[in-house]
Amino acid sequence: MAVSKKKLTPKKLKTAGRPSKENGVNVREALIQAGVELLENTSLEDISLRKVAAKAGVSHVASYHHFENKNALFSAIAEIGFQKYFETYQKELEKTDQDFKGRYRALGWTYFQFIMANRQFARIMFGGMGVDLKNHPTLSGVSRRTYRQLHEIIRMGQRLGFLEQGKTREKTLASWAMIHGIAMLFLEGRLQMKNDPKEMENFIQTVTEYAYIGMK
Structure with a gap:
């Protein structure tokens, strides 16, 4: 892809x-x-x-x-970005079996694709421009949905026996850090995109899988 x-x-x-x-x-x-x-x-x-x-x-x-200022405008634009991200994730999810592994891999790949294809939006959405979420409650609510989405997938993995029970919050944050971190490495040019799109997708999904393998 x-x-x-x-x-x-x-x-x-x-x-x-x-x-x-x-x-x-x-x-x-x-x-x-x-x-x-x-x-x-x-x-x-x-x-x-x-x-x-x-x-x-x-x-x-x-x-x-x-x-009232540029950041208020950026907040409104970021809301559009998050809605687009969630729509993209749902489309990616339709290509999977929608089980734990499918949801986890789909979220990691969607997150990576979104950041790479919408770099400036990503800077606004994920804190790069210093938009204070306390001053923008609507944006705060929609942005927290990304955490809740991943948190629910981690809980599913625990219920189905893929992950150990306990410390769900820590495991959610560890997964998010892994997925976000690999996207930032590519975004900043520390890692180079592969020419073969399918190879790129497999690489990102393999990296994200290592996050949950370490939580078994």
Whole structure:
């Protein structure tokens, strides 16, 4: 399976320029859309609310009615990223037997693919831009779902006898650290992507399996 670079975007705007009632798009949605589009070729550090407002076709002042600062906008974009991640995981899960091993391998591969294909989104979603989750409860709730997802898989492994009982939280964190760590090694160029997509998938799934093998 290839690591695709699908654009992570909400519904496209029907017309360019200043949002209006005619095209059914409100200003907040237009600003989020503009931020998503800027992420395609602009670094996070270079994005500002002024640039986002200009791209959305609204005034800089108007942007502050919806987002108090850049991090507030990033929080809204991150929510879109998490929803896309969960959708991708469900599609990957459909290709498995949905047992413990299938769920565990699918989650590891989905996590890796998502980060590699959506690098700037990953920086926002997983803490790279310092978005304070305490100030964004909706994002906090959706981001915790990634932990709960893995936690439920670990509990399944314990119920079915694949993993030892006890210390479920520690085992969840160890698995997350393993999966996230291998993705970061590739993201930072410490490891190089393999040319054969299937070989790449097998490599990532083998690495993630070692995490639960160590917990048996």
